[in-house]
Amino acid sequence: MSVLVTGGAGYIGAHMLLALKDAGESAVALDNLSTGARWLTPDGIPFVEADVGDEAALAKVFRDHNIGEVIHFAGSILVSESLRHPLDYYQNNTANTMTLLKACVAAGIKRFIFSSTASVYGTPERVPVSEQAPIRSISPYGASMSMSERILQDAATAHDMSYVTLRYFNVAGADPKGRAGEIGKPTHLIKAAAQIALGLRQEKLKIYGNDYPTPDGTAIRDYVHVSDLAQAHLAALERLRNQGSSITLNCGYGQGQSVFEVVDAFRRVTGEAMDYEIAPRRAGDPPQLIADNAAIRTVLDWRPRYDDIDFIVKTAIDWEQQVGKRQGNAA
Numbered sequence: 001m002s003v004l005v006t007g008g009a010g011y012i013g014a015h016m017l018l019a020l021k022d023a024g025e026s027a028v029a030l031d032n033l034s035t036g037a038r039w040l041t042p043d044g045i046p047f048v049e050a051d052v053g054d055e056a057a058l059a060k061v062f063r064d065h066n067i068g069e070v071i072h073f074a075g076s077i078l079v080s081e082s083l084r085h086p087l088d089y090y091q092n093n094t095a096n097t098m099t100l101l102k103a104c105v106a107a108g109i110k111r112f113i114f115s116s117t118a119s120v121y122g123t124p125e126r127v128p129v130s131e132q133a134p135i136r137s138i139s140p141y142g143a144s145m146s147m148s149e150r151i152l153q154d155a156a157t158a159h160d161m162s163y164v165t166l167r168y169f170n171v172a173g174a175d176p177k178g179r180a181g182e183i184g185k186p187t188h189l190i191k192a193a194a195q196i197a198l199g200l201r202q203e204k205l206k207i208y209g210n211d212y213p214t215p216d217g218t219a220i221r222d223y224v225h226v227s228d229l230a231q232a233h234l235a236a237l238e239r240l241r242n243q244g245s246s247i248t249l250n251c252g253y254g255q256g257q258s259v260f261e262v263v264d265a266f267r268r269v270t271g272e273a274m275d276y277e278i279a280p281r282r283a284g285d286p287p288q289l290i291a292d293n294a295a296i297r298t299v300l301d302w303r304p305r306y307d308d309i310d311f312i313v314k315t316a317i318d319w320e321q322q323v324g325k326r327q328g329n330a331a
């Protein structure tokens, strides 16, 4: 049996494929290459170029490959973009997830892992935020994902499917062996800062807001290394295979860094201070998101290996250096 990884040519999906491959699992990647790239997927893993909104294409994948489980990463991920294009976000994250679930039910898939997000909490009343906190998204992105969570829950209950929904906090860094990393537009803080630190972009880092109600005025996030996140999915898979019940879990380290603290980590890692400028707050950004991760540590026995902001920053820089070279070679 193989694991179907949707969004397998994307940032987190590619790391998941590496983790599956390293664990000796058989996997199939599916991606429409809207933000992902075929070259990011590891060698030896079958790749299907298709859209998760295409029910016929999905039925064919389930027919052609012996799929036992689905891990669903395909989607649109940017909070600020979702405010400008809400309908695209509801289409890609909610409607297309529903199509994927219909295809799974038709194919008799019994185990499903869903990539959700801390954005479902909106602006939490207190941090660390637990899974029991109210769902109060403040962006179409967050709302599109919380709706998918609910659709998955209802479909699973009715169709004898079990699932793990993982609410990721801010995923960052790159494979420590340099086999994968984040590609595409540098909108995420750590990717943007890594490019600036390497001189790949001749501009100052923009810090979106220094007037948040946080100790240094900049927004706080719980940055989780992408390889630790991939390991959490392997543990989730094991839970489902051992007949564990469906569950929704936060995936973050339980500690936050402000934007200034991330800038400081870059200084420690590179030995040079980074030039920055203060810009207005970015719409849709909550002041603080930090995970209460007690549940995932207990239920999945998740033991992060890379919960160190300097290590995250280092792997992000190493990856940008490598991708910079690759693009230089391609030019």
Ligand SMILES: NC(=O)c1ccc[n+]([C@@H]2O[C@H](COP(=O)([O-])OP(=O)(O)OC[C@H]3O[C@@H](n4cnc5c(N)ncnc54)[C@H](O)[C@@H]3O)[C@@H](O)[C@H]2O)c1
Binding pocket: 006, 007, 008, 009, 010, 011, 012, 013, 030, 031, 032, 033, 034, 035, 036, 037, 050, 051, 052, 053, 072, 073, 074, 075, 076, 077, 092, 096, 115, 116, 117, 118, 167, 168, 169, 170, 171, 172
């Ligand atoms: N990166 C983060 O910090 C973060 C945090 C929380 C949740 N998530 C969630 O994790 C998932 C993966 O995010 P990522 O950071 O790897 O993003 P990404 O953009 O790198 O990967 C998404 C992949 O899905 C593909 N895709 C998009 N729409 C598709 C469709 N309709 N059909 C087939 N393929 C499609 C893209 O081409 C891309 O390869 C998303 O659901 C995202 O919301 C990410």
Ligand SMILES: O=c1ccn([C@@H]2O[C@H](COP(=O)(O)OP(=O)(O)O[C@H]3O[C@H](CO)[C@@H](O)[C@H](O)[C@H]3O)[C@@H](O)[C@H]2O)c(=O)[nH]1
Binding pocket: 077, 078, 079, 117, 118, 119, 168, 169, 170, 171, 187, 188, 189, 190, 192, 205, 206, 207, 208, 209, 219, 220, 221, 259, 282, 285, 289
């Ligand atoms: O150039 C930049 C980029 C970001 N930030 C700030 O850095 C923090 C983190 O921003 P970013 O890295 O863009 O991530 P988020 O907007 O927090 O969103 C990410 O993390 C969420 C979970 O918390 C996921 O759901 C989203 O998919 C993912 O894009 C925020 O306060 C931003 O305002 C800057 O100050 N300058």
